[in-house]
Amino acid sequence: MTPLHPTATYRLQLQPDLGFAAAAAAVPYLSSLGISHLHLSPVFAAVPGSTHGYDVVDYARVRAELGGEDGLRALARAAHEYGLGLVVDIVPNHMAAAVRHNxxxxxxxxxxxxxxxxxxxxxxxxxxxxxxxxxxxxxxxxxxxxxxxxxxxxxxxxxxxxxxxxxxxxxxxxxxxxxxxxxxxxxxxxxxxxxxxxxxxxxxxxxVRMEDPEVFERTHATLLRLLREGVVDGLRVDHPDGLADPGGYLQRLADATGGRWTVVEKILEADEHLPAAWPVAGTTGYDALRHVDGLFTDPAGADRLLGLFRRFTGVPDDRGGEWAATVRRAAQHVVTHELATEVDRLTREAAALC
Incomplete structure (x- = not known):
């Protein structure tokens, strides 16, 4: 019996050299670790040869290089035989701009x-x-x-x-x-x-404009079918903050899946909380990992390390010598350099409203 909600997952980074058949062969061992679900990296068609799968080119097809839909179904059967479910990583925010493949x-x-x-x-x-x-x-x-x-x-x-x-x-x-x-x-x-x-x-x-209901429907049809047919048991949503309306998307997803177990890749600041209105089970665990990593860090040593760093490098305050000044300078650089074209677009949008 597959648990309804994951209690522990094991992530598999699928790629052409590690497809669904290889994952299925590992199921007996992975089951012995005490996990409840396999967490699969993106399974839909991606740029050929991609080692990560986040460069999606077709939301309607399970990736042939991994074994196609038949291979995914075989993996699901193998996992379910051992009482394991499948959590699939989905990428609603973007597709690959690889024109010949998209x-x-x-x-x-x-x-x-x-x-x-x-x-x-x-x-x-x-x-x-x-x-x-x-x-x-x-x-x-x-x-x-x-x-x-x-x-x-x-x-x-x-x-x-x-x-x-x-x-x-x-x-x-x-x-x-x-x-x-x-x-x-x-x-x-x-x-x-x-x-x-x-x-x-x-x-x-x-x-991708997931705020458009027609776009959502076209890009999620195969995923929703796999959920209905019991091939996929849960979802991990990649980078929801990139969407025009993250909350609206997640509500539409929850409605379409019947409230299926879903977590989001939300990177929370130390004092930030997940939006209460989002219909999700939580984050993918970066915030929990920060606390775990904290077990190996003594806060009392921070000032001493910073002092050593300043004396050794001689960096000015806004280049690593002082945190707040460095953050301000980095933010200014991102806005005026790395994301200059995005700022220009926001300016056009604001001007259009005036």
Whole structure:
């Protein structure tokens, strides 16, 4: 009998070299450890060869490199035979911006804002003259033109593949590039010119608009079916804070799953509490780990260590010598440098409300 709620989990980092069959073979041993559930890293289709699976390209398909849906079902049967359940990691905040593998994004780049999939992605069409900036070039465009090749209805750049807007394939290359719904750009321009929401500063991950009920329904259909059929028993939600409306998403998820056991990857500050309105069982345990790690740290030694650090390095206050000053400087750097393009977008949003 599989416990309804996990009491102890064992995380398996699935990847092509450790798929569902290998996980199933380990079930007897893992069961002997006294756990109640296996915690699986993301199981849906990801960029081929991915060793982590958080770069999802298709929410409708269980990843073939891991063994596909049949392999996942076989793992669930093996786990259930030993009284173990499966908790699956889901990634609602973002998908991989790997155009050749992400079909919804491919269609958006081909058809622009009129694409049925345009509502999926958090793109600011008011920026970049209504084109999606793709920071994939190794150098500025002029230097990379010799490496851009038209091949039928696609544009190739090394391993990258981009769709061509209808009626543009016969244009001279400079005109063809200007006619697309996207703009190929030097990778360094992402910091200041990117016009889609991403995962922190990782431009290879494009944010998904889960606040749209239709997007939620389309991206969760397979997951909900696996829950209904008893293949999956619980959920771990990756990075809910990246969503436009974390609480709204979690409520919609709880309603759709019938309140199935769910935890969130919420990194809480020392004096921060999980929002009481979120319908979840708790966090993934970073806060608990902080307390466990504290057992091996003597707070009384902090001042002495800081003094030694200051004398040895001679760093100024705002570069590690004093915590509050360092935090202020780091925050300013993030806002003005690392997330400059996000600040620009927020400015446009605020201006639009005035």
């Amino acid at each position: 079909r919804p994004l491919y269609e958006v780049l081909r058809d622009g804002p009129s694409s049925p999939y345009a509502r999926w992605f958090d793109i600011d069409w008011r920026a970049q003259d209504g084109r999606v900036l793709l920071p994939v070039l190794a150098h500025r465009l002029g230097e990379e033109l010799p490496h851009l090749k038209v091949d039928g209805d696609v544009l190739r750049y090394y391993e990258h593949e981009f769709p061509l807007r209808e009626g543009t394939r016969t244009l001279p290359l400079p005109e063809l590039l200007d006619a697309q719904w996207y703009r190929l750009a030097w990778w360094r321009l992402a910091r200041t010119e990117l016009n889609y929401r991403r995962f922190f500063t990782i431009s290879e991950l494009i944010a």
